[in-house]
Amino acid sequence: MKKKLLLAAALTASMTAAAADYKRLVDYRQSGFTIIGWNMGTVGAMARGKVDFNAERFSDAADRIAFMSTVVDDTFVKGSMGGSSNALLEIEDNWDDFNAKMAQFQEAATALRDKSKGAKSIDDVKAEIGALGKSCKGCHDSYKAD
Helix, strand or coil, X not given: CHHHHHHHHHHHHHHHHHHHHHHHHHHHHHHHHHHHHHHHHXXXXXXXXXXXXXXXXXXXXXXXXXXXXXXXXXXXXXXCCCCCCCECCHHHHCXXXXXXXXXXXXXXXXXXXXXXXXXXXXXXXXXXXXXXXXXXXXXXHHHEXX
16 A cells, blocks of 8 residues: 555656646747747838838847747647647647648748848848748647637
8 A cells, every 4th residue: 555655646746747847848938939929020010111121130030030930849749738838739639730830930930030131121021021920820820729
């Protein structure tokens, strides 16, 4: 009986630690997407003409989006979707599709970053902004809770 109680206690401690790790992972992922969203706001404001195009600020925002696209990719692990996360459980049933969408996002973010170097006006990066927005929407429509 004592062995069963010790085993149960060990399993409970392990499950509690795993739950804490998933919570930290979700917090980290959500922080990454907050950074992406903040920088997308800068890009979007310039694209809509609400803020004058500033090549340096735009390029800095594009750099951050591209970098963070690789960071958040590493945070999608089995068991970390649902609950307090906006990531839907459907991700776990559709890894191949989800990973393809994440790759499209990363490619679009990289293309925007690369094209932003030397851009003289928003017109120089409009196509890349559109592709990035499309990649975000493609994943959000399928795998993000509203």
